[in-house]
Amino acid sequence: MIRVETLHKHFGGFHAVDGASLEIARGTITGLIGPNGAGKTTLFNVIAGRLPPTSGTVTMEGEDITGLPPHALFHKGLLRTFQIAHEFASMTVRENLMMVPGGQSGERLWSAWFGRGRIAQEERALAKQADEVLDFLTISHLADEKAGNLSGGQKKLLELGRTMMVDAKIVFLDEVGAGVNRTLLNTIGDAIVRLNKERGYTFCVIEHDMDFIGRLCDPVIVMAEGKVLAEGSASDIMQNEAVIEAYLGT
């Protein structure tokens, strides 16, 4: 689904991504791991259109998507979860979900031509869709909570929920486990697996928690010093000497 070829991202003389090549196969939950500073986040940012690469290409289903802006990638079904922006913290969880799909007539200048009836109808449909998403994620009880009041793990679930309001094909998830308790981490893991199995989502997940990686991800890609160091099943990776050395060396 995604092919990254000889990607470089330099910051001045520093090569944060230094010729990385990798593939993310359709239908997988691919893990991306590596020591701090390996270039994982920078790679995500380049693929997701937040940073232009210095050189190299990214293709999605054979189409060159290198350097496309996030909104263009969004329309192709490539989404990167992002933290709930400050201005959305005071909105409810349901409202946050309803904000996701673009192009509601309520947002358009010509909306007045269609009158309020149509807008109300669209809003009801969106609210229904949002409630279905919350039900899927088992957080219906949070629908009317302000997003800013959620715990770290609940916010992650909401981020995941936002991808369900549009037709996502591949979702890039950054550090699911950071500051999330074990129970909620399992809920998030279950949601990822169900989205993968039931809705055909492909995932690429950066994560430090090796239990989580081992339970969810196949294959696992290891980055170190801006390059891909190894790829394989979680158990293979954990026994790979070059990988162990890369981790011990930091």
Ligand code: ADP
């Ligand atoms: P990881 O996610 O694997 O921890 P990052 O992609 O965040 O790694 O960072 C890789 C390296 O690139 C780090 O040494 C970091 O300091 C550097 N880096 C990241 N972004 C920038 C930037 N905007 N300017 C300069 N250096 C950066």
